[in-house]
Amino acid sequence: MTDMKAKRIEKIISEIELIRRTEIEKIPAKYIECGYKADNKLPIVTDEWKDFDENTVIGGLDNHCRIYFEIKTPKSVSENNQFRLKLLSGYSGTFNSSRNPQCIMYINGELVQGLDLNHDEYILEADTDYKIHIYYYSGMFSEKYHMKISLVQADTRIEKLYYDFKIPYDAAELFDAEDYRHTETIKHLNIAANYLDFTEPFSDRFFDGAAKACDYLENNYYGKYAPHEATVDCIGHTHIDVAWMWTYAQTKEKVQRSFSIVVELMKRYPEYKFTISQPQLLEYLKEEAPSVYADIKELVRQGRIDIEGAMWVEPDCNLPSGESLVRQIIWGKRFIKDEFGLESKILWLPDVFGYSAAIPQILKKSGVNKFVTSKIGWNEFNQIPYDLFKWVGVDGTEVSTHFMTCRDEGWDNLRATTYVGQITPAYIQGTWDRQQQKEYTDEVFMTYGYGDGGGGPTEEMLEMQRRLHQGVLGIPKTEMMT
Known part of the structure; x- marks a missing residue:
């Protein structure tokens, strides 16, 4: 049976979309x-x-x-x-x-x-x-x-109306039509929608109704229900391959485009935080666009951008020798310390296809105590049963390890995860559902933002985070972090 109340909200959101620009x-x-x-x-x-x-x-x-x-x-x-x-x-x-x-x-x-x-x-x-x-x-x-x-x-005012309606609607659609989390959200959206008058968009009557609809949701829906059991910490990021399907010259351009977008969005969203890995990219930025690099350094000083990753780039870890991996860390940590005064403690390798058994020993001797990765979740046939664990290397050295669990709730492949997520109800819910060690923590993190020249987080993601942070029924609350 068609949920006509939900269909009404879907139609209203499409009508708002038509007048956004x-x-x-x-x-x-x-x-x-x-x-x-x-x-x-x-x-x-x-x-x-x-x-x-x-x-x-x-x-x-x-x-x-x-x-x-x-x-x-x-x-x-x-x-x-x-x-x-x-x-x-x-x-x-x-x-x-x-x-x-x-x-x-x-x-x-x-x-x-x-x-x-x-x-x-x-x-x-x-x-x-x-x-x-x-x-x-x-x-x-x-x-x-x-x-x-x-x-x-x-x-x-129209932008606020659009997002105030869209986020709860998208969340409600994750649940069955008879589910309380769906019916309760759609109920409130319909009450708010009763204030709207589309007979003359942009008129005083239209904007008065829009304000009343947003006020209703603010006072009666957002953050008004018992909080979800989990919190998803959102880390702004843009993964950029230094070398893949393009030249080094194009990598340098991708860096300038992506990090300048980060700087501009931070001017408009004071809560926005971002993490940069791979010092090689920052060296490119320093050489090619020193003004943007200076902005990045100031945002690091303010604590809004973090520089992590330990290694100079995010290298393959199957073919290189141990000496090569050690030098990656020496060069990476030295740049981060010299340029930003930070001591890198996390090896960040979301996009590599395998790992040397010597890595835990190398990390411990290098002063790096955590390891984060993702692509092992792409395994076609089976799933490692742990996302949070101690990785024991070939010599017995241990390092705290996390496999990222970011995924869209609607994906068919239940094992797959990503390091280029988006802040939507489906991604927030999917990231928590995929986390396997819920008995140890009610918190999980995800990285969000388009990668490889896609510019990182978008205005839409940041607007969605503001509302998910307030509290949306049935969806984990979000926090910004680095």
């Missing part, structure tokens, strides 16, 4: 094809640059171009108005955040943020002149496509 204007630009950049000095726009609009064909395998335009934003008519620059890529191929289109945006000469399919907007100030350069990378597929650059308007 209003296009103000399409932005014409100039562009020129180019190769890999040598630095962040911006070129002078000359007569050689061609006209760029939504009909211009770009893309192709491993191509770059530069795009330039100037814009003045309108005056704001409300404190709730937001003007956003939006890049809408016409790319329609396989979604793969590591290989899809990505770019670096410069405003008035300064590198400000990466943009990609996961982070396609940037908030602009009202009544302000902007000179904007975009250094565009087409990705690792051969498809050609169009891209539209536009100025859009958002409203913070």
